[in-house]
Structures are given as structure tokens and as C-alpha cells.
Amino acid sequence: MPFKYFGKINFTPYTKVDKFSDYLQKGKLMGTQCKKCGERYFPPRADCLKCMDDTFEWIEYSGKGKLHSFTKIFAAPKGFEDIAPYILGIVNLEEGGRLISWIGDIPENEIEIDMKVKVVPRIFEEIPEIKLYYTIEKP
Amino acid sequence: MKVGIIGIGHGKFGNRSDATVQELAFEPFKEAIEDANNLRREDIEALIVGSVPEYHMQRSLPGVVAEYVGMNPKSTWLTEAACASGSAAIRTAYMAIKSGLHDIVAVIGVQKMRELSTEEILALMGRVGDVQWESIFGTTFPGYYALYANRHMYEFGTTKEQMALVAVKNHFYGAMNPYAFFQKEVTKERVLSSEDVASPVNVFDCCANADGAACVIMTNEKLAKKFNDTPIWFEGLGAASAQMSLLRRPNLVEIPSAVEAAKQAYAQARIKPSNIQVADVHDCFTIAEIMAYENLGFCPRGKGGKFIEEKQSYIGGKTPVNVDGGLKAKGHPVGATGVSMTTEIVKQLKGDAGKRQIPGAEIGLTHNVGGIGQYTFVHILRR
Ligand SMILES: [Zn+2]
Numbered sequence: 001m002p003f004k005y006f007g008k009i010n011f012t013p014y015t016k017v018d019k020f021s022d023y024l025q026k027g028k029l030m031g032t033q034c035k036k037c038g039e040r041y042f043p044p045r046a047d048c049l050k051c052m053d054d055t056f057e058w059i060e061y062s063g064k065g066k067l068h069s070f071t072k073i074f075a076a077p078k079g080f081e082d083i084a085p086y087i088l089g090i091v092n093l094e095e096g097g098r099l100i101s102w103i104g105d106i107p108e109n110e111i112e113i114d115m116k117v118k119v120v121p122r123i124f125e126e127i128p129e130i131k132l133y134y135t136i137e138k139p
Numbered sequence: 140m141k142v143g144i145i146g147i148g149h150g151k152f153g154n155r156s157d158a159t160v161q162e163l164a165f166e167p168f169k170e171a172i173e174d175a176n177n178l179r180r181e182d183i184e185a186l187i188v189g190s191v192p193e194y195h196m197q198r199s200l201p202g203v204v205a206e207y208v209g210m211n212p213k214s215t216w217l218t219e220a221a222c223a224s225g226s227a228a229i230r231t232a233y234m235a236i237k238s239g240l241h242d243i244v245a246v247i248g249v250q251k252m253r254e255l256s257t258e259e260i261l262a263l264m265g266r267v268g269d270v271q272w273e274s275i276f277g278t279t280f281p282g283y284y285a286l287y288a289n290r291h292m293y294e295f296g297t298t299k300e301q302m303a304l305v306a307v308k309n310h311f312y313g314a315m316n317p318y319a320f321f322q323k324e325v326t327k328e329r330v331l332s333s334e335d336v337a338s339p340v341n342v343f344d345c346c347a348n349a350d351g352a353a354c355v356i357m358t359n360e361k362l363a364k365k366f367n368d369t370p371i372w373f374e375g376l377g378a379a380s381a382q383m384s385l386l387r388r389p390n391l392v393e394i395p396s397a398v399e400a401a402k403q404a405y406a407q408a409r410i411k412p413s414n415i416q417v418a419d420v421h422d423c424f425t426i427a428e429i430m431a432y433e434n435l436g437f438c439p440r441g442k443g444g445k446f447i448e449e450k451q452s453y454i455g456g457k458t459p460v461n462v463d464g465g466l467k468a469k470g471h472p473v474g475a476t477g478v479s480m481t482t483e484i485v486k487q488l489k490g491d492a493g494k495r496q497i498p499g500a501e502i503g504l505t506h507n508v509g510g511i512g513q514y515t516f517v518h519i520l521r522r
Contacts, residue, residue, distance in 0.1 A: 075336045076279070
């Protein structure tokens, strides 16, 4: 599964961590771990920020975390007008690292900073080309 | 040897569909040469242009600007650090003079943001964050600052009303600045009732894209007095970077590059935040000005909302901030902004700011942030 299928619009079809989208299609949220020093990364990195080693392995993340902040986007950029307004959240993952994504099944009036959430892998069903993403849901 | 400013110029900011980029650049360049005493264009040894190239139809901007303003065959080049490109150019000029490579250097910050169609600008803006992991979810520039704002509100109790008060102040002073895009006051109610952009950020919490140019001419201590009776000196310069991605930042309630750049600038100038008598800070959004008060040490972390509420950033308060109207009222031609800030501080320190003058100001500061905090430049100037 090429990395170009990750995101509603993908700007970087090539990356050293392109297996991320393979795993995501299989319902797995994966980060990387440096083989030399053990540092973990989400979003995944091929090259270790800490020790500069370039060998890594994939590790699965539970998706569990806390909502760090959120915003409702009314003025959307090109390619996202059709889904606006939409709510974006930042999640601090339990295993470390952060991600940004859309809030899924949580009603707007129940969204609270620091609430417990779960990040769930998804596939855009309304787009014929395979498009992978993840959403922020109730745990 | 110290480095100082001997001439400044500032063009009208706003919708400048009457002029090309190089024509915009000419206006403050001419004014800055005339502002200095007996400076001839031939005396200037290099021209550094601060600009973000993606916005222009014309590629390789310094080439066309240098030709149009008549600087050939002197050397010219571009510096880019997103919205902080202008201050990056000034830092580069400082290095060139300090090293002895050039004695007199002109810096032009220039940007024409209205050459592209709205669709093209929106597409560009959509890619301001990390395109691999963030932009694919439709993040936006105001959206990023909205994420800061919500977290700041949660941790410190900052309110939308306090954010609105920043806009009220900056429009109050912008109304007295003939170069500003919007020379009109606004009420708190008007800001709060303006359209939603990215909650809690409304349209009136955002600065406007604008066209415009500003210029400063710099030289060393030996030559400065020859061209200006009161040169304004660079006393401290700080510059730092922070993660492109918000996902790798230590927290979302401060701009770490601003904290670091400020620390460097205060240390070099051997002064404390409380010594700053006037500041121009990067208020691309109202929450950005509130964070700037804190990151620059004008007030403790978390107290930025109170600072504006108590009018401490008005003339007469603890530290007057953006009394030229800031990005909010002046408009934000990205490459020109840092240079524009510098011209305002020079005016204030020379006592030339007219109705907006802070009586007796001798030490001033500029704080220019690029992108969503990836770059910050802090400069301390002294009479
Ligand atoms: Zn490592």
C-alpha cells in the first residue's frame, strides 16, 4: 500500500516509513523505535533524532491517549472545503508522541481538553481511490 | 564595533494592485536613502531582500529588485524564514557588516501577497505545517494558532474577550498610522461577533494578507555618524528555531523559539525585559501577541491575558506593544513585516513617532516569528 494513499490529499507519496500505510490499512497504528537507543517515535521516523542511528523497527501503538487541544475549522484550505466545518484535535498518545486528526464520534458539546480518547484507523468509503486516515474517538 | 541604522523607509501597506513587487520595493528604498544624510546610492555595498518567494509570479526576486532600484552591479541575495524573512535579512546584514565584508548594507523586506488567486493562496497556506503528518487533515494557519489558544485558555484561563482586547488596542493605534492597511478603530463586541475562522479564532483575531515593503540601511560605528546624527544601534540579537511540526513541540502554550531568541538578545544587550520601553511583536493572531508578552518576559507565563486586560501594553502601561497597529492593523506582507517593525522602533527611539510617541523611549525591541513558530528573531535596539 503506497504512502500516497495516506490522507485525504497526500503531499508526500515517498518516504522511508511508507509501511505505515500498509499497517494502517490492516487496522494497526504503528510508530517506530530506534534499534540502537530504543527511542520511540510517533509520527514515525526512519532516522533517530536522538542518536542519529538509521535502523528502526515498527512497534504498535494502542491509539489510547488524551486530547491535548482542538479547534473547529470553518475556513478550510483547498481540497477540504467539501468536509468543512470539521473539528481537528491533537492527541498525546499513551506510549508517547502526538498526532493530529479529525474528531470522529464525539459529540461537539462533549469535547473537552485532557479527556481520554482513542485513535482509530479508517478508510474513506466515499472516495473510490483507497484513502487511509485515522480519527479521534471515545475510548 | 557596533552596527546601527542610518536610514529607514516604509511604503503603504494594503491592497497594492497598483504596483509590481519591484515598484513596491523602490518606495521605501528611496525614502531610506533620503532619510540618511548625504548618503548616495553608490555608497551601498549590498542589498539583502527579505521575502517569501512562493507568493510571487516573478521568480528569483533579488534580481529584479536590485535592477529596478538601481543596485547593479552590487551583490544581492534573498533570505527566507517565512513570516520572519525581514528580520532574517536584517540579521544577515548585521553579520555582513560585523565581519567587515561590507560597510553599508540595505535591507528591503517586500511582499506582494495578492498576485495569486484565492484558491492558490489557500492551497499554499494549507501546507504551512508538516505536510506529511498534519496538512493531510486540512490544517490551516489560523487553525494552528487556535490549537495554541484553546490550550492556553485551558491551562491559564485566558479568555476570548482578552484576545479581542488585543485587536481593539492594535486598531486603536493603527488608526493613527498612515501606513497601516486598516486605519480604523474596532470595538470588543465587533471582534467577538466577527465570523468564525477556526474556533476560538474569529476573523478579527487574524491579521490580513497585504502587499507592502519597508527598508532599513545599516552601517558600522565608524561610518554611522557621517550619515545620521542619531543612529539607532543594535544592542542584542537573538535567533532560534523550533520544530516544524506541532506534534514534536514540548508544549502548546508558548513559542519555544521566541523564548530562546529573547534570552539570547537580552543577554547580549545586558538588559532585562523590564528595561524595554517599546516593542513591536508578531501579532499574526491575537493569541500570538498574548503569548509574545509571556515569551518575551513582559509578564509571567499564563498572565498575558491579564496584561492586555490591565492595558499594560498601551502607551502609559508597563511595556507598550505594537503602538504602530501591529500586523493586525498594518496588514502582514510577510517578507516586509520584520523590517516594518524595525522602522517603527527606530522612529520611537528617535522621537519621530508623532501622536504614537512613547515619551523618552531609549530601548526598544522587535519580535518576528516565522510560520507557526519555526523561526523567531528578536532584536534589541537602542538610541
Ligand atoms: Zn536512537
